[in-house]
Amino acid sequence: MPEIRALRRITETIENASVLDRAVDFDTKIVRAVARPKALRQLLHGVPFGHPLHPLMVQVPLGAWLSSAVLDLVPNRGNRKASRHLVGVGIVAAGAASAAGFVDWSELDREQRRTGWVHAVVNGTALTLYGLSWMQRRRGNHAAGRLLGFAGLTVVSAGGYLGGHLSYRQRGGVSRAGEVPFDA
Template sequence: MSSESQHAKRPVSAMLAGPYGHPFHPILVTVPIGAWVGGLVFDVASHIVEDPDFLARGAMWLIALGVIGALAAAMVGLLDLLAIPTGTRAFRVGLIHMTLNLLVTAAYAGNFLWRYAGQGPSGSVGVDQLTLNAVSLAVLGVSGYLGGKLAYHYGVRVADEAMQAEGFVPVQRRPGRRTG
């Protein structure tokens, strides 16, 4: 295993980015992903129900929650990116992943401000706002694919194979204990 890949497995700061083999970034990204998917569901549902105001307001606040969560995930993700040696394929994929995520976060921040302007949302969510939500989520999916490539293909911030092998050592059973 090369020293570059070993370097990318270790956190820059275990306190901030998570200890070896347990990065915080994948945990934190669940907040914006869940909030933004929920926001899209609320946007679509606002066109189906008779009284859509609560869904339009709920989508707006889910988008805001997602932006806050994305900023937290981005800070920790940046620390993970800094652990990857520059000039490598993994670093280039990490830069594209980060850039797409920042663009998506900016799009959602703009979408929130657009919805919040004036009296706030009322009635069904506008088709333009719904479309921006859907396109942003699609770009987030592409970025998520790249994040998966970083972890599962290049092994960034993933424990090395020797440590992973510990999980596949048969468990010793105590004598006299029945199974089944």
């Protein structure tokens, strides 16, 4: 089956968007300064584990948010609290996954960093939606919490698409000889 041309145009536009370079360069400097200690960088790159940490870590927030969405689709008043807790778990876990992702991202080439930067902005938007969802649920406004959760799931799916593009099409962070990428 051929690739959807509109999606390819979007990703190529992002890869070539030099207008992003000032923000990308600024954020790269910040990440490199914060993750300056070699031991921290290697931990977040996943060196002790033998492969990058970010792809593993994103499973927790995504799994929590998908599980919350399933509970939100099942009409059971008892699911409300569990769904809110799952949204909260996803929010907390997203922070750790983001830290690992940012450290990997800071080592990529320019086109990959452009894609990764947009990936991070999109996922940050999803995280904001989930934060608002959690707050609405906490206040007892479950309908708004569910809607914000479904919006967050839609947005994080778009972010996941960009992350997949970065990994599989652009080969960001893929090692050539089986070693952990970025093992400096």
